[in-house]
Amino acid sequence: MSELLLDVANLKKYYPIKQGVFNKTKETVRAVDGVSFKVNKGETLGIVGESGCGKSTTGRMIMRLIEPTDGKVIFEGQDILNLSKHEMRKVRKDIQMIFQDPFASLNPRQTVGQIIEEPMIVHKMGDRKKRQARVQELLELVGLSAYHAKRYPHQFSGGQRQRIGIARALAVEPKLIIADEPVSALDVSVQSQVLNLLQDLQKKLNLTYIFIAHDLSVVRHISNRVGVMYLGKMVELADSETLYREPKHPYTQALLSAVPIPDPENKTKRIILSGDVPSPAHPPSGCPFHDRCPVAKAICSEEIPHLRELADGRLVSCHLVD
Amino acid sequence: MSDSILEVSNLRTSFFTDDGEVPAVDGISFSIKEGEILGVVGESGCGKSVTSLSIMGLLPHPQGKIVGGQIMYEGKDISHLKEAEMRKLRGNDLAMIFQEPMTSLNPVFTIGEQLTEAIRLHNHMSKQEQNNRAVELLKLVGLPRATELLKEYPHELSGGMRQRVMIAIAMSCNPKVLIADEPTTALDVTIQAQILDLMLKLNQETHTAIMLITHDLGVVAQVCKRVVVMYGGKIVEEGDVKDIFNHPKHPYTEGLIKSIPDLYSKKDKLYSIKGSVPKPGSIKKGCLFAPRCDYVMDKCKEQVPELLGSGHKSRCFLHQDEA
Ligand SMILES: Nc1ncnc2c1ncn2[C@@H]1O[C@H](COP(=O)(O)OP(=O)(O)OP(=O)(O)O)[C@@H](O)[C@H]1O
Ligand SMILES: Nc1ncnc2c1ncn2[C@@H]1O[C@H](COP(=O)(O)OP(=O)(O)OP(=O)(O)O)[C@@H](O)[C@H]1O
Ligand SMILES: [Mg+2]
Ligand SMILES: [Mg+2]
Numbered sequence: 088m089s090e091l092l093l094d095v096a097n098l099k100k101y102y103p104i105k106q107g108v109f110n111k112t113k114e115t116v117r118a119v120d121g122v123s124f125k126v127n128k129g130e131t132l133g134i135v136g137e138s139g140c141g142k143s144t145t146g147r148m149i150m151r152l153i154e155p156t157d158g159k160v161i162f163e164g165q166d167i168l169n170l171s172k173h174e175m176r177k178v179r180k181d182i183q184m185i186f187q188d189p190f191a192s193l194n195p196r197q198t199v200g201q202i203i204e205e206p207m208i209v210h211k212m213g214d215r216k217k218r219q220a221r222v223q224e225l226l227e228l229v230g231l232s233a234y235h236a237k238r239y240p241h242q243f244s245g246g247q248r249q250r251i252g253i254a255r256a257l258a259v260e261p262k263l264i265i266a267d268e269p270v271s272a273l274d275v276s277v278q279s280q281v282l283n284l285l286q287d288l289q290k291k292l293n294l295t296y297i298f299i300a301h302d303l304s305v306v307r308h309i310s311n312r313v314g315v316m317y318l319g320k321m322v323e324l325a326d327s328e329t330l331y332r333e334p335k336h337p338y339t340q341a342l343l344s345a346v347p348i349p350d351p352e353n354k355t356k357r358i359i360l361s362g363d364v365p366s367p368a369h370p371p372s373g374c375p376f377h378d379r380c381p382v383a384k385a386i387c388s389e390e391i392p393h394l395r396e397l398a399d400g401r402l403v404s405c406h407l408v409d
Numbered sequence: 410m411s412d413s414i415l416e417v418s419n420l421r422t423s424f425f426t427d428d429g430e431v432p433a434v435d436g437i438s439f440s441i442k443e444g445e446i447l448g449v450v451g452e453s454g455c456g457k458s459v460t461s462l463s464i465m466g467l468l469p470h471p472q473g474k475i476v477g478g479q480i481m482y483e484g485k486d487i488s489h490l491k492e493a494e495m496r497k498l499r500g501n502d503l504a505m506i507f508q509e510p511m512t513s514l515n516p517v518f519t520i521g522e523q524l525t526e527a528i529r530l531h532n533h534m535s536k537q538e539q540n541n542r543a544v545e546l547l548k549l550v551g552l553p554r555a556t557e558l559l560k561e562y563p564h565e566l567s568g569g570m571r572q573r574v575m576i577a578i579a580m581s582c583n584p585k586v587l588i589a590d591e592p593t594t595a596l597d598v599t600i601q602a603q604i605l606d607l608m609l610k611l612n613q614e615t616h617t618a619i620m621l622i623t624h625d626l627g628v629v630a631q632v633c634k635r636v637v638v639m640y641g642g643k644i645v646e647e648g649d650v651k652d653i654f655n656h657p658k659h660p661y662t663e664g665l666i667k668s669i670p671d672l673y674s675k676k677d678k679l680y681s682i683k684g685s686v687p688k689p690g691s692i693k694k695g696c697l698f699a700p701r702c703d704y705v706m707d708k709c710k711e712q713v714p715e716l717l718g719s720g721h722k723s724r725c726f727l728h729q730d731e732a
Binding site for chain 2: 280342359
């Protein structure tokens with residue numbers, strides 16, 4: 088049986104919106120509204136969903152870059168939301184992030200060597216000489232060359248910058264990597280290089296990934312299990328084979344059918360959803376998806392469905408699935 | 410080829426920067442037939458947007474210049490028209506929509522003001538008629554609450570709604586050619602599906618020819634009949650969408666198709682093209698794809714292949730004798 092690394096339970100982030108002169112809190116944005124999932128050692132959990140559904144907020148709360156409003160984040164058996172700043176530092180070494188925009192996340196005035204060395208300095212790892220040897224090693228590990236250490240980020244292409252971001256995340260030997268849209272800004276031909284690199288590294292270093300993306304094909308390729316989010320909630324979570332073969336939640340079905348397949352012989356019938364994703368400040372009553380759902384019934388606007396397990400082991404949150 | 414409405418031949422567009430001339434579009438030729446949807450695909454920086462800006466006469470002044478070739482619209486070269494004439498053409502025959510609908514709508518005017526202004530440009534109508542036409546156009550692009558929407562500002566609309574408004578403005582003049590430059594790239598997939606559906610519907614109903622620019626091969630496969638593949642400012646392959654996807658000729662097209670992860674079946678490892686897209690002008694001789702090509706031959710490093718073939722064309726020495 089695989090070993091549990093991370094257990095996220097009922098995680099929430101509410102943002103108050105202040106309005107008017109007296110700054111009275113009138114409304115809240117429910118950016119993440121009770122999300123739960125588990126991640127095992129060595130696996131990749133994909134998180135998909137459309138813009139604004141709360142993917143990044145979820146990822147950042149796990150690292151406490153954003154403080155959750157409520158919930159539990161249990162990493163290697165301890166609830167890290169109760170840790171002091173000092174204790175949290177050690178955990179930060181074990182959990183690293185890779186971001187979407189490799190350019191914005193790299194300091195343009197630092198050399199690539201300095202960028203990769205910095206987290207090791209922060210976590211007081213090794214002496215200068217050891218760290219620099221490690222920088223060289225990391226550069227080669229991600230498919231760059233040792234001499235690149237002296238260059239600046241702007242001298243690199245998008246794909247190479249993402250490799251630098253990956254090398255920096257690996258510098259402190261993390262156990263869990265949260266990758267937030269790591270290939271979304273890359274060209275197709277370079278995207279596959281970075282995906283392959285992430286997979287190779289996972290095998291070599293026994294890494295665990297949470298892979299956040301809006302591209303369903305990319306997520307399928309890299310993930311063992313996939314969670315689908317809608318309006319701050321997880322609506323379906325299953326192993327990727329099951330989820331893509333037979334999506335159960337009407338939102339997952341619509342999302343999958345909307346993906347344009349790069350095959351002109353395969354013109355799939357798209358489920359065209361009406362309207363837009365509602366604002367997380369005014370989520371609909373009942374099921375958050377009911378006002379766009381092609382099969383909604385009366386109960387869907389009345390009762391909030393909860394994530395429950397089906398016979399095949401998947402989790403789904405829909406009144407109409409049995 | 411008398412049925413083509415727009416014919417671009419040997420178009421070359423350069424930017425004149427402090428670092429010298431940047432050949433962004435380097436001798437491309439293609440045509441669009443009446444009522445067809447032509448896909449133009451390629452990765453970032455290959456010259457897709459510069460091609461469309463060249464056609465529309467919207468290149469940034471004074472750095473961007475058409476330095477060669479012709480753009481024939483209904484038999485007349487429009488590549489060097491005066492701005493006033495070009496503006497007339499843009500208002501009536503050619504329309505364009507962009508990737509980011511927010512930057513192309515003016516934030517200080519209401520949707521109604523922007524839409525009626527577009528209508529006024531090429532029609533003589535009373536205020537009331539303009540309003541009616543505006544409502545009609547918003548309905549045409551599938552926007553609900555059309556009458557109220559006229560009084561709202563762009564920031565009150567979602568990305569998908571703004572893109573629909575842009576399409577409504579573009580369609581206000583009944584254009585013969587609509588150039589859509591990454592119209593769905595900034596949108597979520599479910600909203601993308603709505604917009605692509607809308608564009609197909611408009612194409613069928615109004616018979617407007619569409620040049621759909623995208624980097625997404627999935628979008629091309631689902632929407633277009635004919636495809637042009639660009640790499641480094643040149644067209645490397647052109648043909649019927651089925652031929653391109655089932656029997657790609659150029660190693661770049663082939664690599665691109667193989668690089669996409671599959672939604673239906675999981676591959677162990679993805680194919681990947683080595684290296685990255687070259688900066689324009691950085692490769693001085695030979696085929697621009699040679700440094701990344703699995704099939705590279707000595708000849709490829711020395712000479713530039715031509716775009717050859719009938720129907721299904723490619724710019725590759727592997728296929729030169731098929732022509
Ligand atoms: N500081 C904040 N104050 C108020 N609302 C916020 C704040 N940060 C995020 N939100 C809202 O929370 C929701 C979730 O945002 P989040 O960035 O997690 O979405 P996402 O799924 O990562 O989207 P994307 O795919 O666009 O990156 C959004 O509606 C966003 O507008
Ligand atoms: N104003 C400019 N000055 C100098 N070079 C430019 C300018 N605009 C574009 N270029 C160059 O021209 C080339 C083609 O750019 P273009 O915008 O057409 O690419 P594209 O195919 O539309 O890419 P994308 O998919 O990123 O939109 C690029 O290499 C770009 O750097
Ligand atoms: Mg995000
Ligand atoms: Mg462009």
